Amino acid sequence: MTDAFYDVLMRRRDVRAEFTGAPIPGDVLNRVLTAAHAAPSVGLTQPWDFVLVSDHDTRSAFREHVLAEREVFARSLADERNETFARIKIEGILESSLGIVVTYDPERGSPAVLGRHAIADAGLYSVCLAIQNLWLAATAEDLGVGWVSFYREEFLARLVGLPEGVRPVAWLCVGPVTRLQETPDLERHGWRRRRPLSAATHLERFGELNTASR
Amino acid sequence: MTDAFYDVLMRRRDVRAEFTGAPIPGDVLNRVLTAAHAAPSVGLTQPWDFVLVSDHDTRSAFREHVLAEREVFARSLADERNETFARIKIEGILESSLGIVVTYDPERGSPAVLGRHAIADAGLYSVCLAIQNLWLAATAEDLGVGWVSFYREEFLARLVGLPEGVRPVAWLCVGPVTRLQETPDLERHGWRRRRPLSAATHLERFGELNTASR
Numbered sequence: 500m501t502d503a504f505y506d507v508l509m510r511r512r513d514v515r516a517e518f519t520g521a522p523i524p525g526d527v528l529n530r531v532l533t534a535a536h537a538a539p540s541v542g543l544t545q546p547w548d549f550v551l552v553s554d555h556d557t558r559s560a561f562r563e564h565v566l567a568e569r570e571v572f573a574r575s576l577a578d579e580r581n582e583t584f585a586r587i588k589i590e591g592i593l594e595s596s597l598g599i600v601v602t603y604d605p606e607r608g609s610p611a612v613l614g615r616h617a618i619a620d621a622g623l624y625s626v627c628l629a630i631q632n633l634w635l636a637a638t639a640e641d642l643g644v645g646w647v648s649f650y651r652e653e654f655l656a657r658l659v660g661l662p663e664g665v666r667p668v669a670w671l672c673v674g675p676v677t678r679l680q681e682t683p684d685l686e687r688h689g690w691r692r693r694r695p696l697s698a699a700t701h702l703e704r705f706g707e708l709n710t711a712s713r
Numbered sequence: 714m715t716d717a718f719y720d721v722l723m724r725r726r727d728v729r730a731e732f733t734g735a736p737i738p739g740d741v742l743n744r745v746l747t748a749a750h751a752a753p754s755v756g757l758t759q760p761w762d763f764v765l766v767s768d769h770d771t772r773s774a775f776r777e778h779v780l781a782e783r784e785v786f787a788r789s790l791a792d793e794r795n796e797t798f799a800r801i802k803i804e805g806i807l808e809s810s811l812g813i814v815v816t817y818d819p820e821r822g823s824p825a826v827l828g829r830h831a832i833a834d835a836g837l838y839s840v841c842l843a844i845q846n847l848w849l850a851a852t853a854e855d856l857g858v859g860w861v862s863f864y865r866e867e868f869l870a871r872l873v874g875l876p877e878g879v880r881p882v883a884w885l886c887v888g889p890v891t892r893l894q895e896t897p898d899l900e901r902h903g904w905r906r907r908r909p910l911s912a913a914t915h916l917e918r919f920g921e922l923n924t925a926s927r
Binding site: 511635 | 798828846854906
């Protein structure tokens with residue numbers, strides 16, 4: 500049982516190129532959203548919302564914006580990095596079956612959110628926990644998920660009609676895939692390699708590395 | 714296999730009162746940290762670190778700080794809410810087996826982090842995805858996790874010696890538990906009730922509720 504859980508966790512990938520575009524059955528989508536909605540949240544505020552975007556015009560408009568932002572980033576790179584970046588696909592907005600815009604409403608449960616008085620970002624953290632639940636549940640259902648982050652929040656907020664104060668946190672491309680890659684795209688394309696866990700674990704204080712761990 | 718995955722996801726709770734204090738076997742801790750480290754991250758930066766805190770003095774000092782912040786929050790509440798809050802345990806810092814401070818290093822992979830040029834918080838989001846992986850893996854291993862957020866970042870940063878610029882994102886209490894509650898503590902104690910998923914899902918644009926979902 501633990502093995503089945505870890506299998507899902509390790510198979511999960513950030514998908515760009517492998518979407519088939521086939522529809523997501525309604526019961527599957529409901530299970531995936533139910534998983535997201537079961538995430539923990541500061542003060543039990545559940546400050547997330549999910550905007551399900553199928554509409555072709557909305558997705559096309561978002562994709563145009565993302566491509567323009569891709570250019571902004573490309574222009575910031577030195578030549579060699581730019582060549583590497585040019586090989587990397589950063590979104591599957593039109594090829595995926597569904598866009599899910601995940602948002603954060605800081606007003607939910609306000610003013611006295613239990614656990615947020617000292618840390619303003621705590622509500623935003625909750626939304627991310629819901630996103631990871633969604634991502635893993637989608638993986639368990641043999642769907643792929645790709646998080647697109649080449650956008651300006653104001654653009655996406657206007658595009659899907661977010662009320663004043665509600666922030667978009669992610670555009671997730673979701674849908675059936677031909678396969679999940681074994682190695683993350685950015686590593687396969689030579690952008691960056693993963694660091695060992697041993698470099699990320701510290702004993703008692705930061706900087707005291709945990710040499711017993713891998 | 715999907716059932717085993719959803720079982721873990723739905724059993725997960727934010728634990729305060731049920732820690733036994735029994736040690737966490739080394740191989741179990743390694744699997745849990747490996748799960749956290751397998752999370753997706755913007756530009757493959759893996760901007761998280763894990764500081765494992767066993768030391769009693771460090772934990773006591775943190776707990777004193779948290780209790781003082783609890784008072785700050787309590788004073789902000791109206792009488793009736795304050796009575797409800799008084800019944801709620803907000804941390805298991807000393808009763809749990811281990812404190813894990815999860816941190817965010819915005820410099821990792823800088824300056825050109827792929828996917829972060831337009832969204833400054835994207836790196837912070839990655840850290841939260843790692844936290845949710847850790848939380849679920851711990852649940853799969855029959856451990857409990859409690860996220861403590863009644864603290865000032867500067868205090869915790871100093872306490873565990875974070876380098877300039879590295880932010881604490883969470884103090885997680887981790888360890889074996891007598892049981893996991895079925896209902897979240899804040900709901901059991903009458904602080905707040907969960908909202909239905911149907912209220913959180915929208916079709917195409919925010920405000921267009923998805924009445925087909927639950």
